[in-house]
Amino acid sequence: MREIAFGAVFSLVMAIGVFLTAAWPVPGRPVAAYFRAGTSAAQVAGAVAQAGGNLLQFGATPALVISLGDRPDYAAQLYQSGAWLVIDGELARLCASEAWQART
Structure with missing residues (x-):
């Protein structure tokens, strides 16, 4: 049983x-x-403006946004401005393509 639990947690x-x-x-x-x-x-x-970025698109809700920043620490600045998670925009569009299409 321990081996199964270890394997599940490790995976x-x-x-x-x-x-x-x-x-x-x-x-x-x-x-x-x-x-x-x-x-x-x-x-x-x-928050996006405070981080030094440009807003490109909202997602299914206003809490989800695609933006672009020129600075190398733009993701860190978004976290400081209140973002809970910052990920690559193309990956997010692939994962939630229906949500993006509904708003565009």
Whole structure:
């Protein structure tokens, strides 16, 4: 039983690690930022501007946004502005293509 539990936990940790590696934002390319649920579009736009980026597109809710920043530390600035998660924008579009199409 221990071997099964160890294998399950190890597999989960590896899957999360692979996802985070693939989703790591690349400087100079669009990023997807997830903010707290219930955050208004104006608040998200302000946070993106505060981080030094340009807003490109909202997702299914205003809390999900695609933006672009020129600075190498743009993802870190988004976290400081209140983002909960910042990932590569193209990966986010692939994972949630229906949500993006519904808003565009």
